[in-house]
Amino acid sequence: xxxxxxxxxxxxxxxxxxxxxxxxxxxxxxxxxxxxxxxxxxxxxxxxxxxxxxxxxxxxxxxxxxxxxxxxxxxxxxxxxxxxxxxxxxxxxxxxxxxxxxxxxxxxxxxxxxxxxxxxxxxxxxxxxxxxxxxxxxxxxxxxxxxxxxxxxxxxxxxxxxxxxxxxxxxxxxxxxxxxxxxxxxxxxxxxxxxxxxxxxxxxxxxxxxxxxxxxxxxxxxxxxxxxxxxxxxxxxxxxxxxxxxxxxxxxxxxxxxxxxxxxxxxxxxxxxxxxxxxxxxxxxxxxxxxxxxxxxxxxxxxxxxxxxx
Amino acid sequence: xxxxxxxxxxxxxxxxxxxxxxxxxxxxxxxxxxxxxxxxxxxxxxxxxxxxxxxxxxxxxxxxxxxxxxxxxxxxxxxxxxxxxxxxxxxxxxxxxxxxxxxxxxxxxxxxxxxxxxxxxxxxxxxxxxxxxxxxxxxxxxxxxxxxxxxxxxxxxxxxxxxxxxxxxxxxxxxxxxxxxxxxxxxxxxxxxxxxxxxxxxxxxxxxxxxxxxxxxxxxxxxxxxxxxxxxxxxxxxxxxxxxxxxxxxxxxxxxxxxxxxxxxxxxxxxxxxxxxxxxxxxxxxxxxxxxxxxxxxxxxxxxxxxxxxxxxxxxxxxxxxxxxxxxxxxxxxxxxxxxxxxxxxxxxxxxxxxxxxxxxxxxxxxxxxxxxxxxxxxxxxxx
Numbered sequence: 001x002x003x004x005x006x007x008x009x010x011x012x013x014x015x016x017x018x019x020x021x022x023x024x025x026x027x028x029x030x031x032x033x034x035x036x037x038x039x040x041x042x043x044x045x046x047x048x049x050x051x052x053x054x055x056x057x058x059x060x061x062x063x064x065x066x067x068x069x070x071x072x073x074x075x076x077x078x079x080x081x082x083x084x085x086x087x088x089x090x091x092x093x094x095x096x097x098x099x100x101x102x103x104x105x106x107x108x109x110x111x112x113x114x115x116x117x118x119x120x121x122x123x124x125x126x127x128x129x130x131x132x133x134x135x136x137x138x139x140x141x142x143x144x145x146x147x148x149x150x151x152x153x154x155x156x157x158x159x160x161x162x163x164x165x166x167x168x169x170x171x172x173x174x175x176x177x178x179x180x181x182x183x184x185x186x187x188x189x190x191x192x193x194x195x196x197x198x199x200x201x202x203x204x205x206x207x208x209x210x211x212x213x214x215x216x217x218x219x220x221x222x223x224x225x226x227x228x229x230x231x232x233x234x235x236x237x238x239x240x241x242x243x244x245x246x247x248x249x250x251x252x253x254x255x256x257x258x259x260x261x262x263x264x265x266x267x268x269x270x271x272x273x274x275x276x277x278x279x280x281x282x283x284x285x286x287x288x289x290x291x292x293x294x295x296x297x298x299x300x301x302x303x304x305x306x307x308x309x310x
Numbered sequence: 311x312x313x314x315x316x317x318x319x320x321x322x323x324x325x326x327x328x329x330x331x332x333x334x335x336x337x338x339x340x341x342x343x344x345x346x347x348x349x350x351x352x353x354x355x356x357x358x359x360x361x362x363x364x365x366x367x368x369x370x371x372x373x374x375x376x377x378x379x380x381x382x383x384x385x386x387x388x389x390x391x392x393x394x395x396x397x398x399x400x401x402x403x404x405x406x407x408x409x410x411x412x413x414x415x416x417x418x419x420x421x422x423x424x425x426x427x428x429x430x431x432x433x434x435x436x437x438x439x440x441x442x443x444x445x446x447x448x449x450x451x452x453x454x455x456x457x458x459x460x461x462x463x464x465x466x467x468x469x470x471x472x473x474x475x476x477x478x479x480x481x482x483x484x485x486x487x488x489x490x491x492x493x494x495x496x497x498x499x500x501x502x503x504x505x506x507x508x509x510x511x512x513x514x515x516x517x518x519x520x521x522x523x524x525x526x527x528x529x530x531x532x533x534x535x536x537x538x539x540x541x542x543x544x545x546x547x548x549x550x551x552x553x554x555x556x557x558x559x560x561x562x563x564x565x566x567x568x569x570x571x572x573x574x575x576x577x578x579x580x581x582x583x584x585x586x587x588x589x590x591x592x593x594x595x596x597x598x599x600x601x602x603x604x605x606x607x608x609x610x611x612x613x614x615x616x617x618x619x620x621x622x623x624x625x626x627x628x629x630x631x632x633x634x635x636x637x638x639x640x641x642x643x644x645x646x647x648x649x650x651x652x653x654x655x656x657x658x659x660x661x662x663x664x665x666x667x668x669x670x671x672x673x674x675x676x677x678x679x680x681x682x683x684x685x686x687x688x689x690x691x692x693x694x
Contacts, residue, residue, distance in 0.1 A: 040443075042384075046637070082641075086641055086645045090645040091647075091648050092641070092644040092645045092647060093644050095382040096382065096591065096595065096640060096644045097640065097641050097644045099588055099591055099637075099640055100637045100638065100639070100640025100641035100642075100644065101637060101641060102588070102637065103585070103588055103589075103592075103633055103634070103636050103637030103640065104634050104637030104638055104641065105634075105637070106585075106630075106633055106634075106637070107630045107634030107635070107636070107637060108630075108634040110630035110633070111627075111628045111634060114630065115626075115627070115628060222630075223578060223580065227447075227450070227451065230447045230450075231451070233443075233444070233447070234447055234448060237441065237444055270463075273459075273463075275455040275456070275458040275462070276455070276459055278451075279451065279452045279455045279456065282448040282449075282451040282452050282455075283448075283452060285444075285448050286434070286440070286445055286449075289440045289441070289444060289445065289448075290434065290438045290440055293438060293439045293440055294438075294439075298441075
């Protein structure tokens with residue numbers, strides 16, 4: 001056990017924990033926008049898979065990483081448009097339509113991968129971007145300031161999202177539509193318009209989260225996300241619909257995964273026990289939900305479609 | 311009228327499938343012919359289709375109970391895994407028991423395992439207000455990790471350790487747990503009968519017993535139900551417990567009816583369940599959230615899944631196509647509910663116009679669980 005607490009190991013564990021939180025963070029912050037406006041998008045995992053494949057395939061064919069990100073965002077926007085159309089315009093039951101989008105993304109990404117790629121070839125992700133000066137700090141520099149641009153972007157997204165939600169008129173509209181769509185509508189806010197915007201933004205970020213996962217791992221395979229998108233949805237509840245809380249949850253998942261990985265590599269815990277450790281975040285999330293429900297209130301109109309005069 | 315929407319949804323999904331086949335450079339005609347041949351081409355194909363339909367039916371019927379109580383059970387995957395684990399553990403613990411005792415006992419163990427995994431989110435929802443969608447997602451993760459732990463550790467086949475290959479699987483279960491084959495030279499086993507019986511039992515339970523009536527009443531209007539003296543919280547727990555039990559039974563059948571007669575994991579839930587926990591939702595929706603309607607619905611989706619393998623062999627289009635199409639069916643079915651509501655509203659308005667009192671009061675309002683059929687004809691004899 002002593003081995004684990006050497007500073008080099010600790011530093012690399014935290015650093016890889018941050019990296020592993022990235023995909024959760026994009027997806028969960030995105031989902032926060034949708035849920036704040038009253039729409040539960042349960043199809044995040046499917047959208048992540050499609051985004052991941054889109055980015056992977058683009059990079060594999062020489063399109064470059066930036067184009068890969070654009071493709072992932074575009075895929076997310078298209079899926080978000082479809083999701084918003086069914087949830088907002090057609091008022092479909094969100095808990096189920098989301099499962100449909102998940103299965104669609106799961107199947108389609110696998111189908112395209114098998115048909116267009118076949119054997120999983122590795123790709124090279126974004127290079128490490130050392131922040132000048134900060135990266136040279138002892139310990140912290142290696143932990144926090146020697147990552148790829150994707151990691152920085154994910155964490156920068158948190159204050160941006162918090163600012164938009166809490167300090168802008170748009171954020172006020174989003175929150176009011178999620179709390180009391182009738183009142184917002186009376187005041188001239190387009191409930192449908194706001195919800196389309198948040199769901200599409202969230203889906204674009206989910207696509208980006210998938211792309212982050214694929215480029216950081218440098219690979220795509222069937223069901224690459226392994227349920228990360230579902231966890232992202234739960235992280236929004238976990239974080240009480242606040243970007244900072246959502247970040248805390250994402251970090252929990254990333255760090256636990258990284259610690260388990262590290263302990264396994266060092267041979268401190270037997271391989272088999274790592275599965276038990278991997279249960280931990282899920283159990284913690286359930287406990288957190290029990291606590292959160294007593295203290296926090298979800299957006300009043302969450303999962304409730306709005307129809308004028310209904 | 312209501313039954314037309316799911317059919318239209320499947321047709322729409324098939325049209326999309328045809329377009330996708332074209333885009334992938336395969337002939338849709340050839341593709342669909344291969345699927346039909348692969349699913350219905352002969353006794354063996356039919357048997358495989360039925361076997362594939364069995365977990366979908368059990369899960370679908372379980373989902374139906376939950377839906378009728380207005381709870382969404384997307385924990386089918388985890389409940390299947392739990393049921394399979396408990397059934398497997400029991401079979402391994404009692405290797406010398408005779409089939410007449412061990413087989414039913416093993417299936418019952420599966421029921422219990424799944425029931426526990428359904429009861430937990432039920433209780434969390436009823437007594438702590440935790441959203442069941444989230445808790446079931448988390449319990450799916452716990453279940454799959456538990457399966458990986460047990461099959462790589464305590465429950466692994468000792469031979470796998472000796473040979474050093476360490477494939478995460480149990481040893482071959484006692485032959486007493488092999489589900490009897492019903493038709494020689496096919497893989498059709500007793501699981502099919504069990505599933506159909508379960509569907510009928512659930513139908514009788516939901517529509518012909520007081521308890522079932524309470525569950526449906528809670529789903530239709532929890533407030534009115536509470537006013538009528540129904541313990542809403544308990545009904546929620548019961549509904550999710552029963553829902554989980556049926557998924558657990560599906561897990562036990564998956565193991566006892568498997569070709570290798572052991573439980574194997576590839577590390578993922580889908581590797582074991584074949585996504586039955588999600589595809590069962592598709593079947594239930596298509597079956598109009600009715601246990602009997604779910605029987606043909608699961609057969610259809612079983613056929614799609616089995617046919618997809620032949621599709622892959624003949625046209626080189628990966629079978630994952632069918633997973634994507636299943637997703638579209640779900641989206642189309644839940645999206646079409648709006649037109650169903652509109653039709654009902656229209657009928658109601660017409661009734662108002664003509665002053666038809668009976669029609670006004672007999673039509674359901676907006677309280678019906680989403681995508682659910684109008685409530686049955688039975689009146690509230692239980693309310694007193």
